[in-house]
Amino acid sequence: MRQNKDDDTRIGRRQFFRTLGGGTAAAAAAVAAVPLTPTEAKAYDPGTAETRSRYRETDHVKAFYRTNGYETLKK
Amino acid sequence: MARMKFLCDADRCIECNACVTACKNEHEVPWGINRRRVITLNDGKPGERSVSMACMHCTDAPCAAVCPVNCFYTTADAVVLHSKDLCIGCGYCFYACPFGAPQYPRVGNFGSRGKMDKCTYCSGGPEVDLSVAEYEKYGSNRLAEGKLPLCAEMCSTKSLLAGDGEMIAQIYKERVIKRGYGSGAWGWKTAYRETIAI
Numbered sequence: 001m002r003q004n005k006d007d008d009t010r011i012g013r014r015q016f017f018r019t020l021g022g023g024t025a026a027a028a029a030a031v032a033a034v035p036l037t038p039t040e041a042k043a044y045d046p047g048t049a050e051t052r053s054r055y056r057e058t059d060h061v062k063a064f065y066r067t068n069g070y071e072t073l074k075k
Numbered sequence: 076m077a078r079m080k081f082l083c084d085a086d087r088c089i090e091c092n093a094c095v096t097a098c099k100n101e102h103e104v105p106w107g108i109n110r111r112r113v114i115t116l117n118d119g120k121p122g123e124r125s126v127s128m129a130c131m132h133c134t135d136a137p138c139a140a141v142c143p144v145n146c147f148y149t150t151a152d153a154v155v156l157h158s159k160d161l162c163i164g165c166g167y168c169f170y171a172c173p174f175g176a177p178q179y180p181r182v183g184n185f186g187s188r189g190k191m192d193k194c195t196y197c198s199g200g201p202e203v204d205l206s207v208a209e210y211e212k213y214g215s216n217r218l219a220e221g222k223l224p225l226c227a228e229m230c231s232t233k234s235l236l237a238g239d240g241e242m243i244a245q246i247y248k249e250r251v252i253k254r255g256y257g258s259g260a261w262g263w264k265t266a267y268r269e270t271i272a273i
Contacts, residue, residue: 012157027241045148046148046158046201050148050150050201051149051151052149052150052151053076053077053150053151053152054150054198054204054216054218054219055077055079055218055239056221057104057106057150057239058079058221058222060222060223061222061223061238062222064223064227064228064237064238065238065243065246067233068233068236068243068246069246069249074195
């Protein structure tokens, strides 16, 4: 049986939860105090090499245009 | 700078599906994915129309607007491409696309349907041009070879046009004038009513 209440240095159940609650509130306050620095979302930048033009009006392409417009395009 | 465009002359399309077959063969597209499809309206009825559809490489692409990982980019040729390394297969682009262009290798929910696949305008992807890695992920890069998309080059009735937008618009315009009975393009009368002849 407990002799003296003041001698008891162990943390009781109520004390434990009281401490925990206080700590959580302090942590929440600390988080709220830190200014939010949003990082801006960046779009995928494929670079100039990947987006460069690949289309060339080669003889092959010219032949396609010619045969598709054979009825209409001026020769 | 030339802007690459597709144009399907619906008056000429006979629904032979050669464009679909050519695309699948050229890029070795896996089962379950069709980068190009032929849509037929009023099938078997008078006024039947077929139109070959794929990614239309929109100027302000809605797929790119909704992509949560920003894996889309537009090349200098105005071709909309994407990086399969970044794609998470969420399917947002599929919902955003008005043409149903984005395709997935597997049926499933978020994240389980695999990397999105779509028409690349035969111009590969972000990998090095004409490399094995590029071919395995995106198919062949005909544009880098100085050619145009095979679907258009294969078209037996010369219905599907591809290439510089100015050039194919001119070809189509001249065809319309020569026909002399209006555009014939599907949706033309809906958009412009009966009053406009050409």
